Amino acid sequence: MKCLVDAQQISKKYNNRVIVKPSDFQVNEGSITVIEGKSGSGKSTFLGMLAGLEKPTKGRLYYQGKSFYQLSDEEQSDIRGSAFGFVFQSFQLIPELTVRENIELPLNFSKEDTIWTADNVAKELGIDSKLEYLPGRLSGGEQQRVAIARALITAPKIIFADEPTGNLDSKTTKQVVELFTQLNKKHGIAFVIVTHEKGLIKETQDLYMMENGVITGENHV
Numbered sequence: 001m002k003c004l005v006d007a008q009q010i011s012k013k014y015n016n017r018v019i020v021k022p023s024d025f026q027v028n029e030g031s032i033t034v035i036e037g038k039s040g041s042g043k044s045t046f047l048g049m050l051a052g053l054e055k056p057t058k059g060r061l062y063y064q065g066k067s068f069y070q071l072s073d074e075e076q077s078d079i080r081g082s083a084f085g086f087v088f089q090s091f092q093l094i095p096e097l098t099v100r101e102n103i104e105l106p107l108n109f110s111k112e113d114t115i116w117t118a119d120n121v122a123k124e125l126g127i128d129s130k131l132e133y134l135p136g137r138l139s140g141g142e143q144q145r146v147a148i149a150r151a152l153i154t155a156p157k158i159i160f161a162d163e164p165t166g167n168l169d170s171k172t173t174k175q176v177v178e179l180f181t182q183l184n185k186k187h188g189i190a191f192v193i194v195t196h197e198k199g200l201i202k203e204t205q206d207l208y209m210m211e212n213g214v215i216t217g218e219n220h221v
């Protein structure tokens with residue numbers, strides 16, 4: 001299995017407070033990785049470091065063999081824009097833009113060609129009838145599907161999801177989880193999901209726990 005992201009002894013401190021202790025971590029092509037932990041355990045910070053959004057205080061992060069945080073800002077944004085997709089708890093859709101415009105936003109930041117269009121990605125996620133709506137008219141579950149469509153449109157290798165079901169009821173949570181596993185199986189997209197919910201994804205082989213900035217669990221490299 002090919003390793004996409006290889007973190008070596010990454011750690012984070014804020015004002016001398018250790019938020020994430022030095023950790024090694026790998027994300028493999030086509031894998032589903034889940035990191036469970038309580039609020040404040042350091043999950044979002046850890047995910048941000050893996051996703052190239054937050055520079056570790058110490059340690060190295062390699063993306064396909066390149067030392068990510070030693071690349072130029074432009075090279076870093078190119079990788080984030082083309083190879084990574086992001087899904088957040090609060091959806092982070094732009095209320096003034098239509099669903100179609102929200103989905104197409106990342107295309108402005110990606111240099112790579114993509115196989116997806118707003119139409120076919122929306123169809124895949126069952127929101128094709130909502131493309132011309134503003135996000136405010138959609139339910140929470142539908143809004144998260146729009147956010148997933150937006151993450152998908154650049155055909156990323158990895159989608160990083162920070163509490164993606166945190167604002168959803170249990171039925172919608174199940175649907176979103178099914179969608180992730182379906183996208184993983186069908187398109188080989190890797191997912192890294194942080195959550196406070198235990199047992200969110202049963203299919204995962206890569207389950208970790210985060211507690212007080214320490215990550216535990218077995219990495220199936």
Ligand SMILES: Nc1ncnc2c1ncn2[C@@H]1O[C@H](COP(=O)(O)OP(=O)(O)OP(=O)(O)O)[C@@H](O)[C@H]1O
Nearest residue numbers: 014015019037038039040041042043044045046196
């Ligand atoms: N930019 C920052 N400056 C200072 N402290 C920060 C910063 N970002 C995070 N922290 C602190 O780091 C700790 C871990 O935060 P983090 O968001 O990573 O945890 P989490 O497990 O994702 O929690 P939650 O699920 O509540 O978001 C918290 O105590 C938080 O206050």
